[in-house]
Amino acid sequence: xxxxxxxxxxLFPAARGGIMRRSSFQQIWARAxxxxxxxxxxxxxxxxxxxxxxxGWRWTGAARWSPHDLRHVAxxxxxxxxxxxxxIVADKLGHADPAFxxxxxxxxxGDADATATRLTDEW
Numbered sequence: 001x002x003x004x005x006x007x008x009x010x011l012f013p014a015a016r017g018g019i020m021r022r023s024s025f026q027q028i029w030a031r032a033x034x035x036x037x038x039x040x041x042x043x044x045x046x047x048x049x050x051x052x053x054x055x056g057w058r059w060t061g062a063a064r065w066s067p068h069d070l071r072h073v074a075x076x077x078x079x080x081x082x083x084x085x086x087x088i089v090a091d092k093l094g095h096a097d098p099a100f101x102x103x104x105x106x107x108x109x110g111d112a113d114a115t116a117t118r119l120t121d122e123w
Contacts, residue, residue: 023058033063040064075105
């Protein structure tokens with residue numbers, strides 16, 4: 001997998017171009033969520049450093065929503081708003097079986113009976 005450019009590039013590469021460590025990404029995610037004004041479960045702050053040059057500090061904090069939560073939003077958007085076939089959505093999400101995708105996301109959006117009634121009334 002290449003670090004920059006192309007359709008298989010990493011969205012968040014590490015400083016040296018490889019896959020970023022989770023702890024490094026967490027700092028980026030917390031700062032971005034705070035800057036966007038998202039609710040935080042743990043406020044963003046800079047940790048204490050050590051030594052004369054104050055080395056080793058990190059950004060700490062936790063947003064209410066995780067990247068995995070955004071994955072669920074994307075899945076629902078593809079299925080319900082865009083109307084993509086569940087097999088396509090399963091492929092995009094990396095699910096081996098479209099049945100898993102259907103089971104996971106059907107019923108996420110409101111009352112299925114009310115939706116069916118509304119849609120059939122439009123016939």
